[in-house]
Amino acid sequence: MSPTPTPDTPTKPINDRAAARVGSRRNALFFASLGALTAAYVLLLVAMIVAMLSFTSPDNLASVFADHNIRYAALLSLITCTISAILSVLIAVPTGYLLARFNFPGKQAIDMIVDIPIVLPPLVVGIALLILFQTIPGRWFESHAFEVTYMIPGVILAQFTVACAFAIRTMRVAFEQIDPRHEAVARTLGCSRASAFLRVTLPEAWPGVVAAFTIAWARALGEFGPVLVFAGATRMRTEVLPTTVYLEFSLGNLDNALAVSILMLLVAVAVLGITRTIGLRSLRQMEPTR
Secondary structure, eight states: OOOOOOOOOOHHHHHHHHHHHHHHHHHHHHHHHHHHHHHHHHHHHHHHHHHHHHTSOHHHHHHHHTOHHHHHHHHHHHHHHHHHHHHHHHHHHHHHHHHHHOOOTTHHHHHHHTTHHHHSOHHHHHHHHHHHTTSHHHHHHHHHTOOOTTSHHHHHHHHHHHHHHHHHHHHHHHHHTSOHHHHHHHHHTTOOHHHHIIIIIHHHTHHHHHHHHHHHHHHHHHOOHHHHHHTOOOTTTTOOHHHHHHHHHHTTOHHHHHHHHHHHHHHHHHHHHHHHHHHHHHHHHHGGGO
16 A cells, blocks of 8 residues: 655745855854954044044144254155165065065075064164174274264164065065966067066066055154164254154153154055055056056
């Protein structure tokens, strides 16, 4: 005797709908967690900026910027940061290309050494530079070339030592993202390795160069520890904006220190905006040719 057939129960569609609802809730919880964590940090930064702006007034800013000492510090910061960023890019481009494209003995050691300024406390960088120029090579350089310690070249060297490490990291990532086949094709068409680098790889890495310059400039603008230890904070000689904040704060002039801090914030935002715009424009121009 055959079994009596029973009607099928729609359990599978119900289970699918329940699983979809559970998955939707989990996705919503995941994105809510991401948004909450991101919003917490963004709100902290915005609150800091708003607090700085609300603690001063336009009249106070104008009076502080009229101070010839602060104007000198601002001008010196712009000059030294630009020189440091240019020197950083000049070193970062070949070093980043070397680390990204070639394997050679000692590569891991060099890769680790160039990262030392990133992880080393800034004050230690300044002390190391100061000791270096107290040894025979440093004293010989200052006696046969020009003075560095507690002079404007010392400001540039202190900024460059730290900023260049960040620029090298940026350029290495930029070169690693470029397809090496483009350079190989150029070499098969008769270009030397140097010519292929200059004509093919370097133009493709131009957004990375802009980013490296931006990061190096911003790092140089904010360097305080190495500059203070190695170059000092002598007014109208080696005083830059970070050391101005330190000097004004140590003298109890909180309003002046805050005004200079706001100036540094505005300058940094302006430079970042300009350079990122240039980098994005260069990237859009390059995309159709790839």
